[in-house]
Amino acid sequence: MKTPETLLLNQEQIKSLITMKEVVEIVDRTSKDLGVGKTINPTKVLLDLGETAAYPPYSGFMNAMPAYIGWEDSAGIKWAGGFLGERKALGFPYITAMILLIDPKLGFFRAAMDGAYITNMRTGAQTASALKYLVNKKKIKLGLYGAGMQGHTQTEAISVLFDIDELRVYDVNRQASEKFAQDMKDVVKGKIIIADKPEDAAQGDVIVCVTQSKDKFLKNEWIKPGTVVFPMGSYQECDDEFILSADKIIVDCIGQVLHRGALRGLVEEKKLSEKNITCTIGEMAAGLKEERIQKNERILCLPIGTGAMDVAVATAVYNKAVEKSIGVKFAFV
Amino acid sequence: MKTPETLLLNQEQIKSLITMKEVVEIVDRTSKDLGVGKTINPTKVLLDLGETAAYPPYSGFMNAMPAYIGWEDSAGIKWAGGFLGERKALGFPYITAMILLIDPKLGFFRAAMDGAYITNMRTGAQTASALKYLVNKKKIKLGLYGAGMQGHTQTEAISVLFDIDELRVYDVNRQASEKFAQDMKDVVKGKIIIADKPEDAAQGDVIVCVTQSKDKFLKNEWIKPGTVVFPMGSYQECDDEFILSADKIIVDCIGQVLHRGALRGLVEEKKLSEKNITCTIGEMAAGLKEERIQKNERILCLPIGTGAMDVAVATAVYNKAVEKSIGVKFAFV
Secondary structure, X not given: OOOOOEEEEOHHHHHHHOOHHHHHHHHHHHHXXXXXXXXXXXXXXXXXXXXXXXXXXXXXXXXXXXXXXXXXXXXXXXXXXXXXXXXXXXOOOOEEEEEEEEOOOOOOEEEEEEOHHHHHHHHHHHHHHHHHOOXXXXXXXXXXXXXXXXXXXXXXXXXXHOEEEEEXXXXXXXXXXXHHHHHOOOOOOOEEEEOOOHHXXXXXXXXXXXXXXXXXXXXXXXXXXOEEEEEOOOOOOEOHHHHHHOOEXXXXXXXXXXXXHHHHHHHHOOOOOHHHOOEEHHHHHOOOOOOOOOOOOEEEEEOOOOHHHHXXXXXXHHHHHHHOOOOEEEOOO | OOOOOEXXXXXXXXXXXXXXXXHHHHHHXXXXXXXXXXXXXXXXXXXXXXXXXXXXXOOEEEEEEEEEEOXXXXXXXXXXXXEOHHHHHOOOOOEEEEEEEEOOOOOOEEEEEEXXXXXXXXXXXXXXXXXXXXXXXXXXXXXXXXXXXXXXXXXXXXXXXXXXXXXXXXXXXXXHHHHHHHHOOOOOOOEEEEOOOHHHHOOOOEEEEOOOOOOOOEOHHHOXXXXXXXXXXXXXXXXXXXXXXXXXXXXXXHHHHOOOHHHHHHHHOOOOOHHHOOEEHHHHHOOOOOOOOOOOOEEEEEOOOOHHHHHHHHHHHHHHHHHOOOOEEEOOO
């Protein structure tokens, strides 16, 4: 027996093989599996290439995110990061990523594929899946900060499970908001309102932030009771007051959320710790916890992103590619 | 500008592109770079697929090992592991691995290549490079446990920098020792002696263990003053007495060595800690520490393996492949 060849899939092929509806289902199922411990997601390891480190001198980072997916019996890794600086100046998207899949029993490399498209899709799907367990209604109003790629995928994913009755969008670049409104007019059932001022988008049942802002622009006083807030950026988007006064903090992965994104600063200042985290999305998905929002509550939800979601989606893409004989094979060994 | 394509390299191509002499030089240079902090090697992250975990039920693991190499200005990751069980029964090698390289400034994926061959080569080279700073002579006597793939590459790498005057080899499978003696007769300058009993191989200036033994077979009383011992297996090969009485413990990466391989058990039992580690190989290579063996000393050296070495060697392979137009290009994005 020879080592089986590895299937290579590019971004266009991946796009043709999976829909947002399927990604939302896969993410939801993987969430449940994480909740009951059947999916294994070690804490990601960061290679800082100058995003925050003084050396090396580049404006980027890479995260290594391996996982084993119980319900698919698959293992893999996403190596993904974000780069600004010269990459941005040249007009390339922020995210760069590759996903590798192995046979978890024999160790053969089954596939190598682009990871950027799956990253965007699963990040949207994570919000949608978490919302399933946090709100009580089918029709929701949404406030959105950031009208870029992830603004689109967040909106698409939420619309798989909910009717978006009204969407208020704010972006520092108004043209981006206008393009977003045009692109999303068939996805959003209700009206899309372009906010002139940041505070005008802070309305609705759900607020999603997908910005690269390094400012804490989302103010505590803007956020009304009955709201779930998802700050999805890599930096801190909410002000400290809101984070410290939120009634519940729900996360995807406790180990990760303490060291990256919205909570990092407050954890370093010792104003927040693991004790302040209410539960994981996986525990809600698995039915182990019930945390649906009450009228008087404000919930902070942080699906910062797990490799498990990427590997789970990539496995579904791989299975479909094999079924449809899509992709090129390469013998690495 | 389009995203540049990714170069794919298979094991045969990699073999044709790099020699052990070059690997030893690259490893040595990367060691120095680690010692002065110009190469960044975050602690590897383990995905246990049943090697020691109760779930999932497979006899394998995968380690994610990202690194930035200062002297090459390159970044990459090796995702590598070992599988026994059915993989072994089917006759496949223990190690399975893939290496990805990126442009550290722009985040483009430069290459995807087999990682198993480079793993074997750099593991041998790590021992050779460390020995450069630990012994005083050019002619050495070597005791070797394990006559498999890694036994070969350890011997080849050491013979790049030293004349092996005598080599005593022990393997639980005598046929493996006989094949080794045949394969290595031109690499080893002196005599190769096949040991009938384990203790007969515990002689020489240097003892290298590259076994998959889960027993602590190497006994304290066998190891004479003036000996450097390299237990390179994933499990514990030396008995506790030797580890606890060694005059110096020298490692490649303090963070890793406490959690895997020879020291793990004693660290868990709190009989050993970071305080017992003399220095890193990188510090010796960079000239920051001088720890050459004295006649009355016994040194334990643990180059457990860093992603930095893999990424550094893979970068050299990639540069040569580009120069010689070897490999296939694939557009992932």
